[in-house]
Amino acid sequence: xxxxxxxxxxxxxLIAAAAVASAEPLPSWExxxxxxxxxxxxARISREDSADYVAPRERIAVFDNDGTLxxxxxxxxxxxxxxxxxxxxxxxxxxxxxxAPFKDVLSGDTRALVASGQKxxxxxIAASHSGITxxxxxxxxxxxxxxxxxxxxxxxxxxxxYQPMLELLDYLRSQDFKTFIVSGGGVEFMRVFAEQxxxxxxxxxxxxxxxxxxxxxxxxxxxxxxxxxxxxxxDDGPGKPSGIDRFIGRRxxxxxxxSDGDLQMLQWTAGGAGPRFVALVHHxxxxxxxxxxxxxxxxxxxxxxDEAQRQRWLIIDMKHDWRRIFADNGE
Amino acid sequence: xxxxxxxxxxxxxLIAAAAVASAEPLPSWExxxxxxxxxxxxARISREDSADYVAPRERIAVFDNDGTLxxxxxxxxxxxxxxxxxxxxxxxxxxxxxxAPFKDVLSGDTRALVASGQKxxxxxIAASHSGITxxxxxxxxxxxxxxxxxxxxxxxxxxxxYQPMLELLDYLRSQDFKTFIVSGGGVEFMRVFAEQxxxxxxxxxxxxxxxxxxxxxxxxxxxxxxxxxxxxxxDDGPGKPSGIDRFIGRRxxxxxxxSDGDLQMLQWTAGGAGPRFVALVHHxxxxxxxxxxxxxxxxxxxxxxDEAQRQRWLIIDMKHDWRRIFADNGE
Ligand SMILES: [Ca+2]
Ligand SMILES: [Ca+2]
Numbered sequence: 001x002x003x004x005x006x007x008x009x010x011x012x013x014l015i016a017a018a019a020v021a022s023a024e025p026l027p028s029w030e031x032x033x034x035x036x037x038x039x040x041x042x043a044r045i046s047r048e049d050s051a052d053y054v055a056p057r058e059r060i061a062v063f064d065n066d067g068t069l070x071x072x073x074x075x076x077x078x079x080x081x082x083x084x085x086x087x088x089x090x091x092x093x094x095x096x097x098x099x100a101p102f103k104d105v106l107s108g109d110t111r112a113l114v115a116s117g118q119k120x121x122x123x124x125i126a127a128s129h130s131g132i133t134x135x136x137x138x139x140x141x142x143x144x145x146x147x148x149x150x151x152x153x154x155x156x157x158x159x160x161x162y163q164p165m166l167e168l169l170d171y172l173r174s175q176d177f178k179t180f181i182v183s184g185g186g187v188e189f190m191r192v193f194a195e196q197x198x199x200x201x202x203x204x205x206x207x208x209x210x211x212x213x214x215x216x217x218x219x220x221x222x223x224x225x226x227x228x229x230x231x232x233x234x235d236d237g238p239g240k241p242s243g244i245d246r247f248i249g250r251r252x253x254x255x256x257x258x259s260d261g262d263l264q265m266l267q268w269t270a271g272g273a274g275p276r277f278v279a280l281v282h283h284x285x286x287x288x289x290x291x292x293x294x295x296x297x298x299x300x301x302x303x304x305x306d307e308a309q310r311q312r313w314l315i316i317d318m319k320h321d322w323r324r325i326f327a328d329n330g331e
Numbered sequence: 332x333x334x335x336x337x338x339x340x341x342x343x344x345l346i347a348a349a350a351v352a353s354a355e356p357l358p359s360w361e362x363x364x365x366x367x368x369x370x371x372x373x374a375r376i377s378r379e380d381s382a383d384y385v386a387p388r389e390r391i392a393v394f395d396n397d398g399t400l401x402x403x404x405x406x407x408x409x410x411x412x413x414x415x416x417x418x419x420x421x422x423x424x425x426x427x428x429x430x431a432p433f434k435d436v437l438s439g440d441t442r443a444l445v446a447s448g449q450k451x452x453x454x455x456i457a458a459s460h461s462g463i464t465x466x467x468x469x470x471x472x473x474x475x476x477x478x479x480x481x482x483x484x485x486x487x488x489x490x491x492x493y494q495p496m497l498e499l500l501d502y503l504r505s506q507d508f509k510t511f512i513v514s515g516g517g518v519e520f521m522r523v524f525a526e527q528x529x530x531x532x533x534x535x536x537x538x539x540x541x542x543x544x545x546x547x548x549x550x551x552x553x554x555x556x557x558x559x560x561x562x563x564x565x566d567d568g569p570g571k572p573s574g575i576d577r578f579i580g581r582r583x584x585x586x587x588x589x590s591d592g593d594l595q596m597l598q599w600t601a602g603g604a605g606p607r608f609v610a611l612v613h614h615x616x617x618x619x620x621x622x623x624x625x626x627x628x629x630x631x632x633x634x635x636x637d638e639a640q641r642q643r644w645l646i647i648d649m650k651h652d653w654r655r656i657f658a659d660n661g662e
Contacts, residue, residue, distance in 0.1 A: 057532060134576055178534075191580045201388060202580030203509075204534075209577050214569040214595050223595075223602035225576050232577075238545035245465055245556050246540050246563075247578060249522045249533030264545050264554075271554035 025171045027323075028164040034279075034321040037314050038168065041277045042175050045253065052275045056176035060250050062265065063169070064257040065183035065190060065207075067299040068281050069198060071160040073290045074151070076298060078189050079121075081144050085128035093127075102127070114297075125186075126229035130210060133218065134188060134225045141192040153326075158197050164322045165256075165281075169198055177254070180204045182244055184236035184261055188227075206247045208235045240265035256281065256316075263304040270311065278313040280304060285319035356502045358654075359495040365610075365652040368645050369499065372608045373506050376584065383606045387507035391583040393575060393596065394500070396514035396521060396538075398589040398630040399612050400529060402491040404621045405482070407629060409520050410452075412475050416459035424458075433458070445628075456517075457560035461541060464549065465519060465556045472523040484657075489528050495653045496587075496612075500529055508585070511535045513575055515567035515592055519558075537578045539566045571596035587612065587647075594635040601642065609644040611635060616650035 029035040045054040066072035086096070086105045096102035101120035104112040113120060129137070145158055153160060169179050179200055181190060187207030194200045211228040218224030235243040241264050244252065255262075255269035258281040270278045280301065283292050293301040308315050318325065360366040376385040397403035417427070417436045427433035432451035435443040444451060460468070476489055484491060500510050510531055512521060518538030525531045542559040549555030566574040572595050575583065586593075586600035589612040601609045611632065614623050624632040639646050649656065 057526075060534075187577065187580065195388075203391075203578065205580065212573045212576055214572045214599065216595070216598055223572070223598045225572055225599075241545045241554070241556055242543045245543055246518065247534065249518065249536065264547070267547055267554045268545065268556075 025174075026164065026167050028167055030321055030323055032321055034314060034316050037279075038171075038277070041254070041275065042172070045275050046175060054253055054274065058250065058253065059172075059175070059177040060180065060248060060252040061172050061177045061254040061256075062180045062182045062244060062248075062252040062269070063165070063255070064259070064262050064265070065181050065185055067258040067283065068256055068262075069161060069165050069169075069181070070157070071150075071153075071162075071289060072299050073292070074298070076185070077150075077157045077160075078185050079124075080148065080157070081141065081189065082124050082128040084144060084148060085140070086124060089127065122231070126210075129186065129189075130227045130229040132227055134212060134227060137188055137227055138192055141189055145193055155328075158193050159328065160326060161197050162281075162322070163324050163327045166198065166327070168256075169200070172254070173199065178204065180206060180244075180248060180252075182235065182240050182255075182265060183207045184234065184239075186210075187235075206235060206243050208239075209233050236261045238264045241268035244268065253277065255279075257304065258283070259299045259301045260304045263307060266304065266313065267307070270313070278308075278311070279316055280308050280313060281316045282318060284317050285322075285325065288325045289318060291319075356505075357495065357498050359498055361652055361654055363652055365645060365647050368610075369502075369608070372585070372606065373503070376606050377506060385584055385605065389581065389584065390503075390506070390508040391511065391579060391581050392503050392508045392585040393511045393513045393579075393583040393600070394496070394586075395588040395590070395593050395596070396512050396516050398614065399587055399593075400492060400496050400500075400512070401488070402481075402484075402493075402620060403630050404623070405629070407516070408481075408488045408491075409516050410455075411479065411488075412472065412520065413455050413459040415475060415479060416471070417455060420458065453562070457541075460517065460520075461558045461560040463558055465543060465558060468519055468558055469523055472520055476524055486659075489524050490659065491657060492528050493612075493653070494655050494658045497529065497658070499587075500531070503585070504530065509535065511537060511575075511579060511583075513566065513571050513586075513596060514538045515565065515570075517541075518566075537566060537574050539570075540564050567592045569595045572599035575599065584608065586610075588635065589614070590630045590632045591635045594638060597635065597644065598638070601644070609639075609642070610647055611639050611644060612647045613649060615648050616653075616656065619656045620649060622650075 025039065026035055044052045047053055063069055066076050083105050086102060090096050090106055097106060101113055101116040101123055104116065105124060145156060148157060149155060150157055150160055172179055181194060181200055183190060185207050187205055187209050190207055191202040191205050194205045195202065209232045211230045211232045212225040213228055215224050215226060233239065240262065244265065251272045252269045253275065254277040255266050256279045257266055266278045270276050283290050285291060292299065293305060356370065357366050375381065375383050378384055394400055397407050414436050417433060421427050421437055428437060432444055432447040432454055435447065436455060476487060479488060480486060481488055481491055503510055512525060512531055514521060516538050518536055518540050521538055522533040522536050525536045526533065540563045542561045542563045543556040544559055546555050546557060564570065571593065575596065582603045583600045584606065585608040586597050587610045588597055597609045601607050614621050616622060623630065624636060
């Protein structure tokens with residue numbers, strides 16, 4: 001028995017290592033600079049005899065969501081949810097038919113809605129995201145994701161996750177990284193699909209949040225958390241390093257974003273001691289997805305692009321670096 | 332090779348299962364109602380063919396810290412740190428010698444300090460916890476923990492973790508639970524020792540926090556997060572279920588606390604569908620630790636004790652349920 005167990009301990013890691021080594025990682029990535037940079041970074045921090053070795057517990061990887069892990073055009077998908085939710089709720093809010101910004105949502109007047117500015121957008125978010133329990137909100141988002149379709153690609157939003165990024169998440173986890181989402185999007189919205197779509201459990205999703213109020217006896221006689229309209233935390237820009245500090249408590253060694261809202265997260269990640277991997281996803285593919293950067297209303301990439309060029313961070317070129325964009329490209 | 336690998340795969344789990352089964356769990360717990368309740372709950376949710384089965388990903392266990400995982404008398408250990416830090420900083424704050432509440436800290440006038448109320452205590456916390464980078468704060472807390480000693484037990488505070496609770500954390504993790512701290516204490520204070528003392532990594536420590544400010548170029552030319560004096564989040568009372576929702580995003584199936592500040596966390600845990608385990612640590616041992624509940628200034632246990640009796644939650648009696656309190660009881 002002693003002999004058998006010793007042998008088991010010796011053989012098992014070899015078999016596991018062989019299995020990992022035989023599968024070519026990142027099959028949807030072209031064999032180019034970007035893929036090589038990723039694979040070389042992971043190899044570099046994995047060599048136990050190297051000065052660059054990073055222990056598994058410190059292999060924290062953070063990813064922006066909108067425009068980094070899934071698409072974000074023509075409007076943030078969570079905002080599409082908010083617009084649909086306002087339409088649904090309008091039957092019990094007849095006053096919305098004559099009140100901006102709700103009347104603009106109901107009449108589909110996007111121009112007037114945009115003109116209502118951040119104040120109007122926040123009103124739409126608050127009205128569509130509050131006044132219900134956290135559990136009811138999960139259910140509502142789940143139903144929406146199961147039925148709503150993207151206007152251009154005519155498929156569920158969850159099918160607009162980027163296949164190369166899904167492979168990157170899997171690859172990093174296979175190399176003992178712990179993967180986190182750090183997004184300006186609503187944390188409770190993302191958690192509904194993050195585990196199924198990205199393999200990222202709820203407790204590794206960091207996002208913006210509203211205040212919740214605990215009631216010991218809810219309408220069903222059980223304790224409940226009610227979503228309130230007040231914003232609690234905006235996980236964007238300088239909020240991202242603060243959110244990383246508050247939720248994770250370690251500095252990531254790898255970060256990927258796609259817009260100016262990620263600049264501080266990338267700086268914070270790059271600024272630590274030892275090897276660091278920092279990258280931007282650059283939207284360059286009009287045919288298969290979208291091409292936008294400095295002048296975009298959604299996912300504006302300007303200052304962070306300058307900084308990436310200055311600091312020689314990796315800039316992932318979607319058109320040239322990715323063999324496919326979505327799992328099903330209609331190919 | 333194929334034969335060998337199949338054999339390895341079959342044998343390895345059996346060996347692991349035998350190792351787990353042969354070690355008697357919770358050796359510092361008396362064989363009584365409390366230990367049996369824990370072991371039976373874990374067995375109940377682990378049977379895959381049972382209606383009470385809980386998948387590993389849903390095995391979320393949350394623990395209060397002060398008075399639940401380590402001692403909290405005669406004052407919260409983090410407050411002892413704050414008092415020592417004020418004394419250290421007083422050399423660069425001569426004005427503190429004539430300003431309450433700092434002059435009371437410096438002269439050791441505990442009565443006057445207590446009389447300054449919550450406002451005074453918050454001033455002491457803010458002065459001792461802000462104006463430095465998160466990384467410098469970690470270093471300062473680490474140095475303090477390495478040198479400061481508890482006034483009664485005359486040993487480092489980290490040696491005042493409860494041995495039976497350390498065993499409970501280990502036991503739950505061996506049964507695929509993910510263990511979290513959910514404490515009113517400062518998240519950055521706890522993270523300095525939580526991994527080493529409790530085996531709980533930083534990203535599974537939830538606590539109260541202050542605002543942090545990101546600066547792209549700190550004093551050393553690198554990005555930094557500066558701890559500000561403003562409170563951001565109080566993870567106590569109804570803040571605990573809100574914190575659980577925000578940080579974990581799943582409802583725990585097991586929760587342990589020791590004071591009224593845990594009441595809502597316990598209600599939230601107990602209120603979910605399916606099997607739930609909810610417990611209070613009751614301080615009943617004057618000889619080996621302390622005995623206190625309804626009238627204590629620190630760790631007051633009154634309403635939560637009533638509720639535990641009403642709901643038949645487990646009440647852990649430290650004197651009778653625990654064979655030892657600390658790893659080294661001086662026995
Ligand atoms: Ca983005
Ligand atoms: Ca406590």
